[in-house]
Amino acid sequence: MLRFLLRRLSESLIVLLVMSFIIYALLGLMPGDPIDLMIAANPELTSADAQRLKALYGLDLPIHERYLTWLGQALGGDLGFSRLHRQPVMDILLPRLWNSVQLMGLGFFLAAALSIPLGIWAALKPRSPRDHAINFVAFAGISVPPFWLAIMLIMIFSVWLGWLPASGMGQAGDPASRLQHLVLPVLAMTLLTVGGIVRFMRGSMIEALRQDYIRTARAKGLSQRGVVYGHGLRNAMIPVVTILALNFGTLFSGALITETMFGYLGMGKTIYDAILGNDYNLALVGLLFATATTLIANLAADLAYAWLDPRISLR
């Protein structure tokens, strides 16, 4: 077990290193830079100014030189300054990371708490009216465009009913205001996530309930509850854990559309703006956070497989 963990962690470090270069190179391949765009918007800026600013921000150096400089500093613990925000990268990222964890974490928790029981409930009576009703809701959640859902939620709860704020983060230091501002984005995230998990849970549970060991359990006289939760659920959860792990990986990468629509300061919008603004340090560290979380989530999923199914061994 320990060897497995050490091997996976060292593999993850190599993946992170390779990803850091790929991300940096991809950012560098984008046409133009912020100074070019600045010139287009400011008639007063001269070409001499543009050259000076490019040199000042290191944008005139070859991409590999810029990467090696960044890597050297990063290994020394200095992740650099955000070019756009003129603050240390971690000062920008940490609060937004926490915001994303709140939004995505609550959305993830609610979605899992709703979708697993709903999926099981639907699987117990396939093609029944309740299964159709649950499927309808699930497909609606999967198909609805996030921006449309967000606007609908704002229109219903903010414009028509006037119950909740339409967007923003709430007053600093006021938990009630913060909570009010979280409701709509969390609701949007939950509705958008729940459908997929319900479908997986339902399909997986139907498959599990068809297995021989379930028939054996029933033949032994176990109650329906004992059969479903004692024998079916554990096996049915294995594919669902994979989906949950992938969803968990997005906790730190944010939800761009939901964040934009609700004016929520999360990782998705931060990374997006950093990429468009050629803010290498911020974009790179943000994307590496997202990569690291996905790797950790996958590792956690592997551990969960072994716990759910003792036949799976970790070597």
Add this chain to the structure above:
Amino acid sequence: MNRVLKRTFFAVVALAAILFGFDPARAGAADLTIGMSQFPPNFHPLFEAVLAKEMVLSATQRPLTVHDRDWQPSCMLCLTYPTLENGLAVLETTADGDEGIAVTYQIQPDATWGDGTPVTSADAVFTWEVGRNPQSGVSNAELFRRILSVQVIDDKTFVLHRDRVEFEYGSVHDFALLPAHLERPIFEADPSAYRNRSLFETDPSNPGLAFGPYKIASVVPGSEIVLERNPTWWGKPPAFDRVVFKTIENTAALEANLLSGSIDMIAGELGLTIDQAIAFEKRHGDRFNVLYKTGLIYEHLTPNLDTPLFQDKRMRQALLLALDRETISERLFDSRQPVANSSVSPLDWIYTDDTRVYDYDPEAAKALLDEMGWRDIRGGIRHNAAGEPLAFEFTTTAGQRLRELVQQVLQSQWRQVGIDARIRNEPARVLFGETVAKRKFDGITMFAWVSSPENVPRSVLGSDQIPTADNNWAGQNASGYRSAEMDSLLDRIEVELDRDKRAALWAELQQLYAEDLPALPLFFRADAFILPLWLKGLVPSGHQGVSTLWIEDWTSDGR
């Protein structure tokens, strides 16, 4: 079990009370919440001119000079706008023997930073030092380079010695004063790190950074900026106790926030597009006041003049004659965006209507095309004697819905006279970062130029401003327009101090532009301000001076 149920019930009621206790009106009658679609990336007045930052800083600071709402250069922080006539500007000879000019500015006597320190000439000296230092990273360093020295006369009077005499010698709009008493130690410790360590970045709510009607009270990065009255403000007291700038990037969400009462108004500078505003006015015009103001953003078509097809100016003229720009403006913009005849706005004092005008005339366009040899029409497309089709690529910014709509109409109108424009759009980043900046297009691109009142268009029309690999893609003359006559006009306008003589030169420039068509004029874009009925006194300028420069004139009437 009952106890559990009771507890659950009370918990749910308490949570609901918190959640649904939201009251949009709680912000208070003395507050004004402005919605805009961009958040300032930083707050330093000399780094990166971003519109959202201008909106905030214009309420907390005041430039020495501005273009006023009548587009005339005037004083804001200074007492009297310096001119040769009033003696505050004096011609002089520089150390190099060139003709320079000494311009005297008197700072408003009561101007005081929010921490009680007077605004003085020492601040002007420090600002100039920061601006000139190549390590500081100031965007518009050209302004500071051209100021040879700053001479302090007294605490409230200083002289800028400039290296060249140009007609706007008194205007120093970008010379935004920095508080020397707070910023100098930080700058002197390490000029190259100043842009990251300045208090404008590390402590933007420091009262010592503001001397306008408001000061920054708090900042929630990316979300909102709260301003409150600055007790040291010397001018007319503003009407609102607090002004909140709230950033909502999506315009549909911005509109929903306005309707829900989360924001009071939408800034015209960074708000809804013109078509969204027109649609909004039709639906909610009884509840809001929608103000339209034509500005200085000039939408046009830039052909690559190195492409043989566009070298004959008759082709450019035919292309323009084939376009019904008036109908496009009427149908798509409710006539809120006027048709342009050249790059000079009709609102600018230098504008002349004594230029060639290209009203929609498809027959004249066809006649010109015939005259140039594009007579053979096959499959609806004209061909020349060599059998080449009259076709080119037509590019604009992908994803900018309104521009793409206009593009489709232009394409169909050209098609009616036998011209095949093939649409190939690109994301803004690619279009401006590569295609236009490095002239990587053979056909026509559609985009906009931003300018200021009486702006000399040297960077877009000068022969020496054509981006090439040799000059490291410097300049914005993307069409590759070369004209000795235009170059001469640009040179002469810049140094002509006599207003009447300059007006005559500007008329010549516009006539030449309308004849040569280095770019095909389309429209001047308009901003739409969505205001509550009770808000009075907001008068958009239409130029780069944002509305908050005059925020103390805004009042709440019958809220």
